[in-house]
Amino acid sequence: MCYGTILWDRVQKARKLHRCEECARDIAPGQPYRTQGGRDGRELIAMKYCIKCATRLAITDNDDTDGDGCVVGDLKTIAKEHAARNGWKRFLGVMRAAKKRLLGVEAGK
Numbered sequence: 001m002c003y004g005t006i007l008w009d010r011v012q013k014a015r016k017l018h019r020c021e022e023c024a025r026d027i028a029p030g031q032p033y034r035t036q037g038g039r040d041g042r043e044l045i046a047m048k049y050c051i052k053c054a055t056r057l058a059i060t061d062n063d064d065t066d067g068d069g070c071v072v073g074d075l076k077t078i079a080k081e082h083a084a085r086n087g088w089k090r091f092l093g094v095m096r097a098a099k100k101r102l103l104g105v106e107a108g109k
Contacts, residue, residue: 006038011054011102022053022075032103051102058098 011034018027027033027050034054037046049057056075059082083091 005040006036007044009036010034011051011104018048020050020053021047022049022057025050025052034102051099054102055095055099058102059094 011032014027014029014031014033016029018033019025020027020033027048032051034049034051034057035046036049037044039045053075056079059079079091079095082094086094
């Protein structure tokens with residue numbers, strides 16, 4: 001996601017049908033999804049991500065190399081590059097931990 005000021009970033013359950021901004025899959029009512037919103041100048045931007053893309057986004061939040069709040073490139077490619085740098089086994093562990101954090105599940109359960 002790319003904008004100046006982040007106003008919200010939360011995981012919630014869908015009350016109606018939404019579409020993921022990254023992969024274009026449907027987010028059905030009752031499914032968890034990540035919603036982010038921000039302001040770029042006078043423009044208000046709201047994004048919705050399915051939990052799979054939200055997990056990828058959570059692990060790529062640290063890939064903002066120039067500090068502008070923007071991660072350039074599609075999440076799938078960035079996630080694959082992350083795995084190539086750190087190894088697939090570690091990458092899968094990071095993905096599982098990120099998904100648990102997003103969904104509010106404790107790691108010990």
